[in-house]
Amino acid sequence: MSSDKKHPKESDIIKLLEGDSSRRSFIKNLSIAAAAGSAALTTGCIPSLAEASTEEMKLRWQEFFKKHYRLMTQEEKDAAVGRLERLAKLENNLDLQMGSEPPIDGVLYGYGFNITRCTGFMECVTACIKENNLDRKVHTQYIRIFEMEPGKLDPSTGDGQYYHEVPVDNKFYMGTQCFHCENAPCTKACPTKATWKEPDGIVVVDYDWCIGCRYCQAACPYYGRRFNWGKPEIPKDEINTKQHYLGNRIRPMGKMEKCTFCIQRTRKGRLPACVEACPTGARVFGNLLDPDSEIRYVLKHKKVFRMKEELETDPKFWYFID
Amino acid sequence: MNRRVGLCFLLLLSACIYGSFAMAARKSFMDEVRESEAPFDNRTVPLEKQVIEETVVTMSPNNDEFFRVLARKKQIGRYKCSSCHTDKPVKARQGLELTHSDVVLQHGLGGRALVCIDCHHREERDYLEDKKGRKIDFDHSYQLCGQCHFRQKRDWLAGAHGKRVANWAGERVVYNCATCHNPHSPRFEKRFPATYSVPLD
Amino acid sequence: MRALHEKSLKTFFIDGIRWNLQGTPAFQIFRLVLLGCMGLGIYAYSFQARYGLSVTGMNDIVSWGFYISNFTFLVGVAAAAVMLILPAYVFHDPDFHRVVIIGEGVAVGALIMCLTFILVDLGGPLQAWHLIPGIGLFNFPSSILAWDVVVLNGYLLLNALVPAYILYCHYMGRKADERKYRPFVFLSIFWAFSIHMVTAFLYQGLPARPFWNNPLMGPRFLASAFAAGPALITLILAIIHSSTTYKIDRSVFSKLRIIIVISAIINLIMLFSEIFKEFYFTTHHSISAVYLFFGLDGYDALVPWIWTSVCANVLATLVLALNPGKNNPKVLLPACGLLFIAIWMEKGIGLIVPGLIPSPLGEVVDYLPTWVELCVTLGILALGITVVTWLVRVALIIEQNENPLG
Numbered sequence: 053m054s055s056d057k058k059h060p061k062e063s064d065i066i067k068l069l070e071g072d073s074s075r076r077s078f079i080k081n082l083s084i085a086a087a088a089g090s091a092a093l094t095t096g097c098i099p100s101l102a103e104a105s106t107e108e109m110k111l112r113w114q115e116f117f118k119k120h121y122r123l124m125t126q127e128e129k130d131a132a133v134g135r136l137e138r139l140a141k142l143e144n145n146l147d148l149q150m151g152s153e154p155p156i157d158g159v160l161y162g163y164g165f166n167i168t169r170c171t172g173f174m175e176c177v178t179a180c181i182k183e184n185n186l187d188r189k190v191h192t193q194y195i196r197i198f199e200m201e202p203g204k205l206d207p208s209t210g211d212g213q214y215y216h217e218v219p220v221d222n223k224f225y226m227g228t229q230c231f232h233c234e235n236a237p238c239t240k241a242c243p244t245k246a247t248w249k250e251p252d253g254i255v256v257v258d259y260d261w262c263i264g265c266r267y268c269q270a271a272c273p274y275y276g277r278r279f280n281w282g283k284p285e286i287p288k289d290e291i292n293t294k295q296h297y298l299g300n301r302i303r304p305m306g307k308m309e310k311c312t313f314c315i316q317r318t319r320k321g322r323l324p325a326c327v328e329a330c331p332t333g334a335r336v337f338g339n340l341l342d343p344d345s346e347i348r349y350v351l352k353h354k355k356v357f358r359m360k361e362e363l364e365t366d367p368k369f370w371y372f373i374d
Numbered sequence: 375m376n377r378r379v380g381l382c383f384l385l386l387l388s389a390c391i392y393g394s395f396a397m398a399a400r401k402s403f404m405d406e407v408r409e410s411e412a413p414f415d416n417r418t419v420p421l422e423k424q425v426i427e428e429t430v431v432t433m434s435p436n437n438d439e440f441f442r443v444l445a446r447k448k449q450i451g452r453y454k455c456s457s458c459h460t461d462k463p464v465k466a467r468q469g470l471e472l473t474h475s476d477v478v479l480q481h482g483l484g485g486r487a488l489v490c491i492d493c494h495h496r497e498e499r500d501y502l503e504d505k506k507g508r509k510i511d512f513d514h515s516y517q518l519c520g521q522c523h524f525r526q527k528r529d530w531l532a533g534a535h536g537k538r539v540a541n542w543a544g545e546r547v548v549y550n551c552a553t554c555h556n557p558h559s560p561r562f563e564k565r566f567p568a569t570y571s572v573p574l575d
Numbered sequence: 576m577r578a579l580h581e582k583s584l585k586t587f588f589i590d591g592i593r594w595n596l597q598g599t600p601a602f603q604i605f606r607l608v609l610l611g612c613m614g615l616g617i618y619a620y621s622f623q624a625r626y627g628l629s630v631t632g633m634n635d636i637v638s639w640g641f642y643i644s645n646f647t648f649l650v651g652v653a654a655a656a657v658m659l660i661l662p663a664y665v666f667h668d669p670d671f672h673r674v675v676i677i678g679e680g681v682a683v684g685a686l687i688m689c690l691t692f693i694l695v696d697l698g699g700p701l702q703a704w705h706l707i708p709g710i711g712l713f714n715f716p717s718s719i720l721a722w723d724v725v726v727l728n729g730y731l732l733l734n735a736l737v738p739a740y741i742l743y744c745h746y747m748g749r750k751a752d753e754r755k756y757r758p759f760v761f762l763s764i765f766w767a768f769s770i771h772m773v774t775a776f777l778y779q780g781l782p783a784r785p786f787w788n789n790p791l792m793g794p795r796f797l798a799s800a801f802a803a804g805p806a807l808i809t810l811i812l813a814i815i816h817s818s819t820t821y822k823i824d825r826s827v828f829s830k831l832r833i834i835i836v837i838s839a840i841i842n843l844i845m846l847f848s849e850i851f852k853e854f855y856f857t858t859h860h861s862i863s864a865v866y867l868f869f870g871l872d873g874y875d876a877l878v879p880w881i882w883t884s885v886c887a888n889v890l891a892t893l894v895l896a897l898n899p900g901k902n903n904p905k906v907l908l909p910a911c912g913l914l915f916i917a918i919w920m921e922k923g924i925g926l927i928v929p930g931l932i933p934s935p936l937g938e939v940v941d942y943l944p945t946w947v948e949l950c951v952t953l954g955i956l957a958l959g960i961t962v963v964t965w966l967v968r969v970a971l972i973i974e975q976n977e978n979p980l981g
Binding site for chain 3: 116120123190196198206207208209210212228237240241242243244245246260261262263264265266267269270271272273274275277278279280281282283304305306307308363
């Protein structure tokens with residue numbers, strides 16, 4: 053990060069934190085951080101602001117007062133995207149290609165997960181981390197894979213933190229992520245309409261409109277949402293520069309984020325990163341409104357079920373058995 | 375007094391009726407999904423990434439639609455086989471270099487383990503051969519696999535087994551059986567996961 | 576006191592500030608301590624502003640912690656002012672009329688603390704303007720949090736403006752026109768119930784969290800609030816009675832005791848009902864309760880916490896109900912304090928944290944607040960106490976119609 057050069061004190065803290073990723077030890081080390089932080093405080097609360105150029109300040113000012121994404125006209129969206137690209141160039145010397153592609157007419161995304169095929173290799177998880185610019189410092193992961201005992205279908209009975217050779221005989225593997233519920237409790241809960249369901253079924257977050265109250269996180273019955281407790285950190289050479297305003301752009305601190313079915317890919321006809329990475333073909337993705345699509349075949353011909361169906365959230369994510 | 379009670383009762387009743395209608399009227403998006411029978415033209419979706427791999431055309435028996443399968447021959451290191459397997463017997467000197475000792479055959483369980491010529495054509499080595507004696511091109515090896523794994527083939531043709539290449543939209547291009555499975559040892563080997571979930575506290 | 580003709584709205588505020596800057600040395604030290612606590616809170620918050628909420632003990636599983644716990648509890652304290660307003664303005668109880676203004680002051684202080692707790696809990700406090708209808712985008716009526724924003728701010732306005740109007744009239748030396756404020760008093764009574772019900776619905780409306788998704792939540796919130804709030808007001812009245820010239824009648828205390836006892840008993844009955852439901856036939860919906868009361872998978876940070884709370888609650892309720900010292904303040908006041916703390920423990924952390932544990936996918940973690948959270952909370956409590964003392968001091972001086980400083 054370029055900020056390391058700017059604020060040696062902050063980088064010291066970051067180094068300190070990188071020694072151990074867990075937050076508990078962070079707390080232990082906080083006394084040291086407190087000393088360093090108080091020194092930083094005396095030199096000015098937000099030094100990065102003080103060193104920002106006039107252009108950067110102007111862009112940030114405009115960013116701060118921009119509208120909710122859904123209230124923007126296409127020109128305003130383009131302008132916002134342009135500002136974000138320019139800011140990334142100014143702040144971190146990154147050349148982003150950010151988009152704001154609208155949903156495609158006649159498309160409703162659906163997702164199938166074959167619990168017979170998944171073997172728990174977790175290739176999907178690593179692909180998701182890379183594709184979606186997830187925070188490497190605290191190891192944010194949208195996808196979780198649970199190792200399940202036969203006879204159980206509730207992931208809370210499974211092991212979500214396994215690390216051994218897989219697949220283990222007589223166990224099966226079950227992945228969870230945001231299920232893009234039609235009747236989503238999170239969008240209902242959000243007090244500022246910062247999260248909503250797009251016409252193509254993807255539940256998205258306007259990261260700049262979110263106030264970080266985390267009510268949606270409490271409302272989600274699937275643990276599908278993640279919060280940026282600190283500033284996300286991604287090594288500069290690992291940043292995916294193909295971004296979408298509602299998708300994988302690097303999230304600000306204190307905002308909610310979640311799986312977007314890789315909106316930056318799927319709205320351009322591509323498969324989500326997890327589907328593309330799956331070595332066993334356990335993941336099926338497609339257009340629910342297309343009678344010839346793979347996902348429709350799965351729904352019609354396979355034994356499908358959805359998680360916590362009793363909550364009537366109507367997820368667009370089905371588990372199925374060969 | 376009675377009138378008031380009656381009014382309350384009426385209000386309650388109408389609320390109940392309204393509630394039950396509201397429940398009944400609540401439509402799931404699944405109804406919309408089930409009703410959408412009009413074909414969707416995948417080619418209208420602008421694609422960011424074109425499939426550049428070599429493919430062959432095949433036809434799905436389910437809906438009489440053509441789709442593409444990743445070609446196989448270019449991926450086989452020592453194809454064409456006939457460059458060695460000529461009419462003449464293979465010399466031992468070449469045999470040392472070009473032997474198939476790297477092939478570990480673990481296909482078929484127990485007493486039904488397969489041997490080379492169960493799949494490879496007995497005479498024409500550039501081809502495969504199924505149990506009915508039909509010559510099968512390597513690019514269309516799914517026809518051979520499907521004679522035993524007919525359930526998987528049925529799912530694969532329709533998209534419930536295997537997966538598409540790169541795009542959900544555009545022309546349908548799917549992985550070959552042998553793209554994912556080693557035909558000589560088709561079961562996925564056990565290995566460590568690519569990553570792990572961090573302990574949360 | 577100024578001469579009557581000099582008085583205006585401007586001097587009302589100036590006098591309010593002036594009275595609060597002056598005082599005995601003990602009072603000044605008290606002020607300084609509060610100020611110091613607030614400074615500590617701001618210092619701790621500066622870490623949060625810089626490094627985000629990662630400096631708190633919260634994580635993606637326990638996404639609400641100490642701040643929201645305190646917020647939830649304090650909503651109850653704010654709502655409890657209605658237990659003084661109702662008898663004073665509606666039943667014209669003369670005893671309560673004398674102290675209702677103090678209850679309203681406590682409500683204002685509690686509400687300011689509530690709103691500050693929400694603000695410090697936000698990941699993007701600078702974006703809080705997105706909540707303002709008109710310039711922001713308000714998800715009303717769908718989001719219960721949006722409802723909460725409306726009812727909390729509305730209740731704050733009601734509880735600040737009605738007493739301010741009455742006090743201003745008294746300051747100006749005239750009687751407040753009851754016809755003018757009475758509708759607002761009635762409104763504030765309904766509003767008091769609504770702030771607590773809406774806050775309960777905030778949790779009750781989440782099917783993702785079976786521990787909260789329980790129809791007893793709202794009523795139990797009310798019962799516990801009407802026990803804890805008046806208990807706090809009793810303590811404050813006792814302090815005022817002993818440290819100022821404003822004397823409070825014994826009958827006020829005994830009436831408050833009855834309110835507290837009834838509410839506390841209803842609260843205990845409901846607690847028993849909840850415990851019965853969770854443990855008579857334990858289902859996977861009871862896991863949070865199992866975690867809270869007995870611990871789960873070796874995680875048991877809250878077990879001593881909740882049992883302390885339950886024991887203290889029962890003990891305090893028994894003492895207040897049986898009244899062993901025959902209205903002896905040396906027995907009743909500590910019991911009030913104990914009850915207040917017991918309900919704070921239970922309706923704060925004991926309610927919010929186990930609702931989030933285990934996660935919807937079954938992961939169990941323990942939550943412990945960090946020093947940042949504790950210091951920020953201390954700062955906010957100091958802010959609340961400061962607000963209450965400022966308001967009460969102004970109120971008492973005007974009500975006694977004399978300036979102790981001449």
